[in-house]
Amino acid sequence: MAEPLLSLRGVQTHIGHYHILHGVEFDVAEGGLTMLLGRNGAGKTTTLRTIMGMWRAAAGEIRFDGRDITNMPTPDIARLGIAYVPESMAIFADLTVQENLVLAARSGPMDQKRLDWIFGRFEALKRFWMLPAGLLSGGQKQMLAVARAIIEPRRLLLIDEPTKGLAPAIIANMIDAFRELKDGESTLLVVEQNFAFARQLGDSVAVMDDGRVAHQGGMAAFAADSALQQHLLGLGMDTHQ
Amino acid sequence: MKRDWLPLLLIPALMIGALPLIGSPASWVTLTVAGLAMGLMIFIMASGLTLTFGLMDVLNFGHGAFIAVGAFVAASVMLALAPWMTADSIWLNLAAIGPAVLAAMVVSGVLGLGFERVIVRPVYGQHLKQILVTTGGLIVAEQLLKVIWGPDQITLSRPTALRGAFLFGDIAIEKYRVLAVVVGLVVFAALALTLNRTRLGLLIRAGVENGEMVEALGYRIRRLFVGVFVVGSALAGLGGAMWGLYQETVTAAIGAQVAVLVFIVIIIGGLGSVGGCFVGALLVGLTANYIGFLAPKVALGSNILLMALVLLWRPQGLYPVAKR
Numbered sequence: 001m002a003e004p005l006l007s008l009r010g011v012q013t014h015i016g017h018y019h020i021l022h023g024v025e026f027d028v029a030e031g032g033l034t035m036l037l038g039r040n041g042a043g044k045t046t047t048l049r050t051i052m053g054m055w056r057a058a059a060g061e062i063r064f065d066g067r068d069i070t071n072m073p074t075p076d077i078a079r080l081g082i083a084y085v086p087e088s089m090a091i092f093a094d095l096t097v098q099e100n101l102v103l104a105a106r107s108g109p110m111d112q113k114r115l116d117w118i119f120g121r122f123e124a125l126k127r128f129w130m131l132p133a134g135l136l137s138g139g140q141k142q143m144l145a146v147a148r149a150i151i152e153p154r155r156l157l158l159i160d161e162p163t164k165g166l167a168p169a170i171i172a173n174m175i176d177a178f179r180e181l182k183d184g185e186s187t188l189l190v191v192e193q194n195f196a197f198a199r200q201l202g203d204s205v206a207v208m209d210d211g212r213v214a215h216q217g218g219m220a221a222f223a224a225d226s227a228l229q230q231h232l233l234g235l236g237m238d239t240h241q
Numbered sequence: 242m243k244r245d246w247l248p249l250l251l252i253p254a255l256m257i258g259a260l261p262l263i264g265s266p267a268s269w270v271t272l273t274v275a276g277l278a279m280g281l282m283i284f285i286m287a288s289g290l291t292l293t294f295g296l297m298d299v300l301n302f303g304h305g306a307f308i309a310v311g312a313f314v315a316a317s318v319m320l321a322l323a324p325w326m327t328a329d330s331i332w333l334n335l336a337a338i339g340p341a342v343l344a345a346m347v348v349s350g351v352l353g354l355g356f357e358r359v360i361v362r363p364v365y366g367q368h369l370k371q372i373l374v375t376t377g378g379l380i381v382a383e384q385l386l387k388v389i390w391g392p393d394q395i396t397l398s399r400p401t402a403l404r405g406a407f408l409f410g411d412i413a414i415e416k417y418r419v420l421a422v423v424v425g426l427v428v429f430a431a432l433a434l435t436l437n438r439t440r441l442g443l444l445i446r447a448g449v450e451n452g453e454m455v456e457a458l459g460y461r462i463r464r465l466f467v468g469v470f471v472v473g474s475a476l477a478g479l480g481g482a483m484w485g486l487y488q489e490t491v492t493a494a495i496g497a498q499v500a501v502l503v504f505i506v507i508i509i510g511g512l513g514s515v516g517g518c519f520v521g522a523l524l525v526g527l528t529a530n531y532i533g534f535l536a537p538k539v540a541l542g543s544n545i546l547l548m549a550l551v552l553l554w555r556p557q558g559l560y561p562v563a564k565r
Contacts, residue, residue, distance in 0.1 A: 052457055095447060
């Protein structure tokens, strides 16, 4: 069996006095899209931030492409080819849309072909190219945050709630973009609350509960098992949609 | 692109508002140029401090040490080159000032590097400790200056070419103030170009807003911060050298005295904003000169009053930096 691109073993994270992750374990296979699901407060965002080195893992091991990246400095983790889109989007509000993307294109000038592909998915970015990003709407900021992560090819994309607050038409574009990325160059690990979105895109799923991974497996099997969803997510399918 | 012009308009508004109060146009021009010169010298000293606060949330109360060291180093070089300073040739004058300013910037920059490593780095993210240790650093630096240069003030004479004033009818404009305005504008233009037209500048602006995200994009913000800290210290050294010549005396307390104005300027401007720092510095310089002429008894408190008024209008300063 091929080694997973990303694997977490017994990862524990504390934030201040709070013990948030209690031994997280799961694998992300190369070339697919893994959905990280769970109730609010289950530890999904903390898991992504711990992978990126933004919060220190108190114990356990995180391996990327066979290499131990546990508690490596965040810039070094990013330079291995991991891009991160936080839930808060964290766009640079005082910089223009263009400047946000110029900064994200670390290796040099932006590839025009790739930029055109992004514009095809997120047309608003082209329209507001020279506008300070702080003046964009919430949905446009989300587009910019995702565009920043994919402006150059990255091996692994960590994306935290990409559909939060987005209109259905933009979600459809986002689905197309993620599909093309996973079929091409990237592996994706996506935290999502919108189960309809997760079911459409996910190849596999890891469900977190109280700082642990309570279930990992294929998305198709999970989507077909209403009882398991009810048990792990606390909500029926209808509620998710 | 939407720009906020209102704070910028305060400068001409203040100038125009002062004219009828001062009465004499000649006095008004003299005071205005003096205010701009003073403001631009403060801007040179403050620009580095506002960026280091914006990038790493570091409250460096020891910034005055770099100003004082710059003033002392420049004074020493100029005293050593006294024959060139008093020569009638502007080229010989410049040949004395150039190395003096360069030495001030280099020594202050190197001191800044050491200060960041030894004093600031252990207290990242801990504001109370930052205030205590950087204030302690300033006190130690002042005492060391007294040990090295002695406790007495050093009297400096401006070079021959920069003594006196340009006369236009009744209007007298001190030559040295014109030089201060030119140097200040050059520093501002260089900073503005770097911040707005280069990748390094983009990184600094992004880092001021959200350093964590800059790191997640693969850039090492600590290195960037050290670089900005060193450049800021060197600029403080340049400002200290110019301030010493402006006052024509240098004492160990020169840094701490100017640092009060520097902090007022960066608070008025909006912590982390170089544009705000520029506008704030000009407002402080002009206010100090106009009030000093109109009501000398309240001159000391005029900048505190200005800061209070600005913060009542815009509690985050004139140009607040969007923070994560």
